[in-house]
Amino acid sequence: MLGAIWNDDKLMSIIAGFFFALAMVLLGYACVQWVINRPVFELRRIELRGDVDRINLIGFQSQVVPQVRGSFFSANLQNIRRLVEAQPWVRKASIQRAWPNGLRIQIEEHSPLATWGESRLINTFGEVFSANLAEAGDERNLAELSGPVGSEAMVANMYVKASERLKTLGMWPERIELSDRYGWSMDTDTGLHIELGREQENFSIDQKMERLLKLYPRIEQEVMPKIVSIDLRYPRGVAIKGDRMAALKVNNAASVKLN
Missing domain, CATH: 3.10.20.310 (membrane protein fhac)
Structure with a gap:
């Protein structure tokens, strides 16, 4: 059988061409490897x-x-x-x-938006990352956010929206927490504690925030000058805690206003 192959000029030409092409490929590969491994x-x-x-x-x-x-x-x-x-x-x-x-x-x-938990940071995309908190700038300007695993982007979005809304009341949310039962609460830089609770079918978080913006100035002016906490979890009302007595300065003299 081998004798038949050796004596077949056409087949031998094909085999020779194959080995020549293989040799060229191997030679080309060797040349490429030699070039790319040069120190330069x-x-x-x-x-x-x-x-x-x-x-x-x-x-x-x-x-x-x-x-x-x-x-x-x-x-x-x-x-x-x-x-x-x-x-x-x-x-x-x-x-x-x-x-x-x-x-x-x-x-x-990462552009830090706030701190997350005790030792991490959350960026403007709602992504949590680990870094030296001291390198984030003035920690006093970073809010404290927390929530269940997987809620990071949701809490970050809530912080951005709450910051814009509370700005109209002269406040800033320095702490926002989403509980394991997905109830919202926050503390402002003025010392006000806000309970928003869970999203409800007929009473959304947005509606609760709108109620806060509408009622807070009236409560402060007409009912309780110093509000410590406000609970907005109830569809038909709010619960407030605070001090009905506030000291005011008039012409460098101290006076007391009773409500």
Whole structure:
């Protein structure tokens, strides 16, 4: 049988052509490997761009750079992206090759909205992340948010909406909590505690907030100058606690107003 193959000129021409093509492929592969492994293409620089104000370069240098492997051609950009996004304050990163021996990393930092729980932060996208709280700026300007697992975006959205609404009353929600039963409560920077309770079919959280905006000024002016807490969980009324007596200053003299 082999003799028949050796003596078949057409078949032998095909076999010879196959081995020649295979040799060319292997030779080309060897040449490519030789070129891409030249020292000139070894990664020597990493350029950080974008939001880098809070990026700890010392930590980046010690935790990310030693794990970057390969050359300009062989570096695994997806692995490098995951390494970068694991760093504090990095929300997203995109990696590009920079000819002939570098990487260009575009970074989007977390923008802190508030604290979450006791030790973490939540960003403006409603995503919880871990970072040094001292690097977030003035902690006194960050509200405290908390809620069940999976409710982070919902609580962040509530904070943004409540901030805008309470602004009309000269207040700011410095604490918002969503309970395990999904009942809302908040404390303002003026010391007011607000109970909103759960979303109800005929009495939504938005309706409760609108009732607060409408009733609070009237209660403060006509009933109780110093309101400590207000409970808006009841469809037909509100419960308030506070002090009916308020001290006022008139022409540098102290007076007392009784209601």
